[in-house]
Amino acid sequence: MISVDTEDEELLALLRAEVSEQLPPPVHTALDDVVRRGRRRLRTRRLGAALGVVAVVAGVGVTTSVLRSSLPGGMPSNQLAAASTSSVVTTTSGWTSSARSDTRDCSNGISVPGEPKVDPVNLDAVNKSLLAALQKVAPKASSKITRSTMLPKPTSSDSVLASTWADVVDSGGGGSVYIEVHGFSGTPTQAADSERFVNGECTPPRRQALPDGTVMQLYAPLSYDPGHPSQALRVYTPTHRLYVITAEGFASPDWTQVANAEPGTLAVPPGAGRHSLPLTEDQLTAVAESLAAGG
Numbered sequence: 230m231i232s233v234d235t236e237d238e239e240l241l242a243l244l245r246a247e248v249s250e251q252l253p254p255p256v257h258t259a260l261d262d263v264v265r266r267g268r269r270r271l272r273t274r275r276l277g278a279a280l281g282v283v284a285v286v287a288g289v290g291v292t293t294s295v296l297r298s299s300l301p302g303g304m305p306s307n308q309l310a311a312a313s314t315s316s317v318v319t320t321t322s323g324w325t326s327s328a329r330s331d332t333r334d335c336s337n338g339i340s341v342p343g344e345p346k347v348d349p350v351n352l353d354a355v356n357k358s359l360l361a362a363l364q365k366v367a368p369k370a371s372s373k374i375t376r377s378t379m380l381p382k383p384t385s386s387d388s389v390l391a392s393t394w395a396d397v398v399d400s401g402g403g404g405s406v407y408i409e410v411h412g413f414s415g416t417p418t419q420a421a422d423s424e425r426f427v428n429g430e431c432t433p434p435r436r437q438a439l440p441d442g443t444v445m446q447l448y449a450p451l452s453y454d455p456g457h458p459s460q461a462l463r464v465y466t467p468t469h470r471l472y473v474i475t476a477e478g479f480a481s482p483d484w485t486q487v488a489n490a491e492p493g494t495l496a497v498p499p500g501a502g503r504h505s506l507p508l509t510e511d512q513l514t515a516v517a518e519s520l521a522a523g524g
């Protein structure tokens with residue numbers, strides 16, 4: 230049995246309410262507050278990611294998440310991990326396993342000293358770098374920024390400093406790339422170690438170090454909904470900037486307004502999407518390297 234504390238129960242209730250469209254007022258403030266308070270713990274626990282729920286909430290300053298599909302109910306955590314992770318992981322040159330001999334429990338992260346950097350983000354530069362990288366790695370695709378948000382004056386070390394979405398449409402259909410910008414404390418390697426299992430599954434991500442000290446961490450593809458799989462790559466730069474880059478199997482036309490919710494509360498219906506990732510691992514890596522070069 231999985232032990233769930235008070236904040237976890239609160240988060241579960243809110244996420245289930247989002248999915249069932251029984252939205253507890255006020256939706257945006259409550260969900261954002263719970264996610265913010267539990268962000269550090271959830272990065273080192275499997276509960277949040279294993280739910281398979283990502284919510285996009287307009288009006289709270291940043292994109293928090295996208296409602297993907299129905300929750301898998303009382304499925305045990307080991308089954309959740311197996312169900313959510315693609316069985317096929319391609320090998321990309323330059324990557325090594327991040328497995329550690331001293332890690333026995335993938336639900337526990339490694340403590341990192343200090344407080345994350347919360348300096349404002351140059352979102353225009355991020356968007357320009359993203360579009361330039363997409364045009365270079367996927368020249369036959371049509372790419373455009375569809376949604377960007379920024380927090381000019383962060384008030385918390387756990388804040389999402391900025392986020393941006395870009396549609397990537399090719400012959401396989403519409404997909405997207407989502408970027409969140411955070412700060413982190415400690416060294417890039419320490420931060421990467423602390424977030425090896427942040428996506429809610431126990432397969433150690435692969436890791437690559439760049440000459441300038443940047444650490445990139447590539448996670449296995451997730452397929453909570455076969456219509457829109459996803460794959461994340463986290464980039465920890467020497468300037469203590471964290472870029473969370475996610476390739477998504479859906480595009481902006483797949484968004485729908487959640488019934489009985491405030492305008493701007495969007496969800497991707499079950500089954501919607503291109504049924505594949507819009508970028509290969511090599512393409513996703515090239516996008517990550519481009520962002521890392523910006524510091």
